[in-house]
Amino acid sequence: MSKRATSRDVAEHAGVSRTTVSFVLNNVPGIRISEDTRQRVIEVARQLNYHPDASARRMASGKTKTIGFILRQTPDQVFADHLLPQMLGGVSQAATAQGFHVLFEPITPEDNSGAYVRLIRERHVDGIILSGPRFDDRELLKIHAEGAPVVLVGQLSQTDIPFIDVDNIGGARLATEHLIGLGHRRIALITNASTAYSASLDRLIGFRQALETSGIPYDLSLVRYGQFTPQSGEAAMNELLDMIPRPTAVFVASDVVALGALRAVHKKKLSVPHDIAFVGFDDIPLAESVSPPLTTVRIPAAGLGWAAVDLLTRIIAQEEIRNPKVVLETELVVRASCGAAAGLTHPA
């Protein structure tokens, strides 16, 4: 196997300088090269099966054209997994469109060593998207202070690090208002997780806001706390179903948790939405395939990825950023579990 062709080989065979080769092959704008030369260079490159060496190019240009996507893997937070493919798809798609590659690096939930910052310190990448930031991540604060391009997916209060997030409060309000609009007054809540997580807290806040706006008192006895899993949803729902009188509807702030809640209802031979109406959150791919299909609040997962890349690449390009804090809106997806489709409404 002969050695790889280099730009020098191409230059020699085409009878031009390496500069010219570089200009032609990179299509450098603002440079005029005779059509004749241009064609010759291109042709020779093809014949020699020339492919520019990425490492050399990075070295010389000082740019890696690569972004790091750091994902805090959370085995418990199953829901995260369900939306990961979409988010990752959004990230890749946007990155490719901007001429960037994506380096994928999951880290464990406990890891706050910030080992991933080496990616940027050692210049493996031009910037980083960090999904699932932690409050106690000192390394993160450090590289941000050093001026490294970083975008968070999810928020970190107390910092001015640019981020992309979902409007959890608005989404929860949407879900709750929908139930209220259907005539429900006795509405329960099962959170997606402990309110130590800001997303969980926000969904609870949205729920509460919607109730209060409608003049329905917020009743703490109707609130239960999920733990990311279907099992936690089943347990929570069992408690709710044992109440007298039973709530007529429930907002479960996570589709995965809702699946468990749904199972609890089925086991008691009750029916959704007749005995109790359901609205979930996330719109995981399977939400429309369970029985009954789940009415839920859709998170624009691919959009999160896309927006994060867009913001990051603009920071890398040192553009002036007008708004480094992006909050994406959610959308209510009405299916059968809330009873709206069937035209059911409950008396107030």
Next chain:
Amino acid sequence: MSKRATSRDVAEHAGVSRTTVSFVLNNVPGIRISEDTRQRVIEVARQLNYHPDASARRMASGKTKTIGFILRQTPDQVFADHLLPQMLGGVSQAATAQGFHVLFEPITPEDNSGAYVRLIRERHVDGIILSGPRFDDRELLKIHAEGAPVVLVGQLSQTDIPFIDVDNIGGARLATEHLIGLGHRRIALITNASTAYSASLDRLIGFRQALETSGIPYDLSLVRYGQFTPQSGEAAMNELLDMIPRPTAVFVASDVVALGALRAVHKKKLSVPHDIAFVGFDDIPLAESVSPPLTTVRIPAAGLGWAAVDLLTRIIAQEEIRNPKVVLETELVVRASCGAAAGLTHPA
């Protein structure tokens, strides 16, 4: 902001040569350096906040220490998404353990331009893992012929490209034999997809083998073809349920498709496993959370990723590969949908 420190800076401040700095910081084996010098270099590097430049390192060493993970995104093949997080986790984990980074690059199902081969031609990566190879991918054959390190996830007959795959035949046999062992004789099959896909065909073959081994005739009227989606499963199941006499059990060669089939049963007010027993395939994360929990054949998704990386890195290191074709075993996970847990058995 002052300039980044380079190895030259470290060398000067420590009063040694750059060679020494390189040796110390890389812990080059077989080189003895006085403990004193070593400590000095390390200390200076720390003080100067020195981090070796990855691009320069790649350039000089000729190694990228990065592998490309190419995923053929198939919007229809929802099942793939459900196992993706696990597989990706396996890939990343194994890669990290071997000192490699992972470049993630999804491609569309239709794309047979082989654009991804640029990753290896331009030396962005040292090797590639390709999930979802296509028969008509000429570029793939080309780079393999050129000696580029490539590992497939899934098979491509007619080639000698190393691959990792799942024992689909064995898995399907496992599922079917389980049902037979429970006393079922009239067992239906819903495939996961068209038998144009080798995985689908193999699962059908396994099903058939199990029947024949037990002396049960293979009855084509009991076979239906899924299309990756729950919807296709629901339609297929409806046909099966209308048969007289009804099959007493069904093997659905995909959990996602099985979800739809399950819904069809529920809609007809029939019960699983009492009226009809179910066994699925894949063991997606939600399989244990549906009603009833799905007995299914587990694919070692993380193991696929892990094995692919292991094989690839050995090829990159030019090790002698004893067995470049790896087939991973599946495992039957018994839950409620087959009736075994409840101790139910059907008369022959």
Next chain:
DNA sequence: CTGTTAGCGCTTTCAA
């Protein structure tokens, strides 16, 4: 419009 000429920052053989 094209060529000359410096680097980019590191690894690694070879000598000392």
Next chain:
DNA sequence: TTGAAAGCGCTAACAG
């Protein structure tokens, strides 16, 4: 045990 020196292949001022 350490240092000198030669690249790795490309980009990009600058000069012509």
